[in-house]
Amino acid sequence: MPAHIKNWSRDDLLLVAIDEGSSVSATFTQNTFCAAPVTVAKEHIASGSVRALLVNAGNANAATGERGIADARACCRAVAASLGIESSEVLPFSTGVIGEHLPLQRLLDAIPQAADRLCSNGWGQAAKAIMTTDTAPKTATRELEVAGERVRIVGIAKGAGMIQPNMATMLAYVATDAAIEQSLLNDWVQEAVAASFNRISVDGDTSTNDACVLIATGASAPPSANPQDDDYARLKAAIIAVHIELAQAIVRDGEGATKFVTVQVTGAASSEEALKVAFEVGESPLVKTALYASDPNWGRLVMAVGNAGIEGLDTGGVNIYLDDVQVVEAGGRAAGYREELGEAVFSKPEFTITVDLGRGDSREHIWTCDFSHDYVTINAEYRT
């Protein structure tokens, strides 16, 4: 619902009430300057029961000192009063401009109204309320059968800039009506984030505010998932799939992005090494401007691979492919490569760059986007 946090009339406040007995798990930004709501949310989630989430867009309540913490707590108290729960059962989240105080009174006025309007089917509207520079709301859903019961998973996310790994690089909320016990849920949220939000990059900056929350209400009432069951594996896979779909949606909506690119590294000595190379390629401004220009400037790919600082890498063993087109063979230009072939791939809105390091069996992939004039425009004008 609209709390008029900025000078706009759109929805910018989201209140989510969570059924009693649900399991809730979360991961948070690793930025040292974490925002006030992150500090409070971490404290509240550690205390046990979580019954509500409050999310505002337009103001990050970050770098706001003691007053920021007090503001976040005041919001939690208002939610608690409206819903008849404890203030420590509320997790607060904020996203938007850093360094300005929350318009607290507007939030306190809006919270009871939001509580009055709670509905069980508001995910689409919720996805819209948490948007900042996003150009589209981001949702993902799955349905499957677990222990003979129909189980639903729904997720929403926001984020388009300040996107880099090391959790949590945006706001994402995923809920299922399956029953998943707390310790399992804690593991799953880590695993899901590692496979999704920690593999995307828009600009290499990590926000002060971001978080991913996974909720299992158990409302569909199947027996708790059992790690020995095939159902367990399918439920987990579906939850991870929702996270990946949301993460990819963030990259697709990357600020100014015109291309969605998978960077895949194979033949690595370790998974860590593969990810390092993938991020070095996927985050290089020179690679990203070449993607934007549809210019298969593979010299920049090679440069980026070399910058990953992989000890003992034999560059003569490196092969690079643009989709199926081999562009680098044994560290140099591939014999059959012609510029037109590379251009045809780079002109597509989606494609895969594969770097084969030729020194092991590990492989990893990340998702990135190009770096366009619009990225500069969006970020040069964001506050105005």
Place this chain on the structure above:
Amino acid sequence: MPAHIKNWSRDDLLLVAIDEGSSVSATFTQNTFCAAPVTVAKEHIASGSVRALLVNAGNANAATGERGIADARACCRAVAASLGIESSEVLPFSTGVIGEHLPLQRLLDAIPQAADRLCSNGWGQAAKAIMTTDTAPKTATRELEVAGERVRIVGIAKGAGMIQPNMATMLAYVATDAAIEQSLLNDWVQEAVAASFNRISVDGDTSTNDACVLIATGASAPPSANPQDDDYARLKAAIIAVHIELAQAIVRDGEGATKFVTVQVTGAASSEEALKVAFEVGESPLVKTALYASDPNWGRLVMAVGNAGIEGLDTGGVNIYLDDVQVVEAGGRAAGYREELGEAVFSKPEFTITVDLGRGDSREHIWTCDFSHDYVTINAEYRT
């Protein structure tokens, strides 16, 4: 002189003959995919005497495999034949597009002509010959008296993109007619590079080719500098000053740059920590687009400080200044700060951002530039 390496008529080949008995020291790129000429130059400098430098622009001879190495060696042999020296006494350097083979015949044709045209006063012309996307040649000079003799230092450099620390991030050649013994010179080039080229950033990418060479011919024939002398300290300071002036010239000419910004970190627990924070701030695309927009979006500064991953940082002890204007006080907006004050600083073509971490006595600084539309344009169109 023009070797027509690309389809242009400008000078693109530089031959430097070095007097017998000179000391020569160099540092090279740390990119794993280092270029063929870097491999050959490292081999040759290790073998002892250096009598000539050959530099071409327009083609990096990088990611060119065995043929690239053979091409670089062929160029060295041609220089050796023209000057009557050993091929191992020639250091080859290339800068330009990665992944294409050198137009070897054109180079072999041009080298004897370059040898015929050697002159003792060609530094200005030399600085032009090694340019790629540079918009201006970069030179720096100093003169001082050492042991009663007039001593000159002259340096040239090229570089505008693919600029990041970890040596060597461009091509730079500094020469003095002072006498400096080899082991001292080796120390000085490291120290000078650490104070200059390793403190600049344009886009965070490190090139495959870059190098810095320091030459001391001893032609002015003063007694060798003595570490106990005041002259020694002044000579060293002047050499470092030439390196810094060249490094700053590279940032000022950063691709698309409209601003020259010093990022200074004080109150750090260690020099390493101070540099980490300085680079995190100076390389953040979100900070750099804010610089471009003259928007004192200090929330992004705070975000970047938080991303440096400084263990145990008390964000409540962080103060940030834009020149003399305090914008962040104790981790939040400074009490007396008004937006107009920050805007006035950010609108200047040169200014300093100071981050005081408030936890120690170490301080460091780097130089960076903004991230503009033109950066994208230049790098989206470079090969065309």
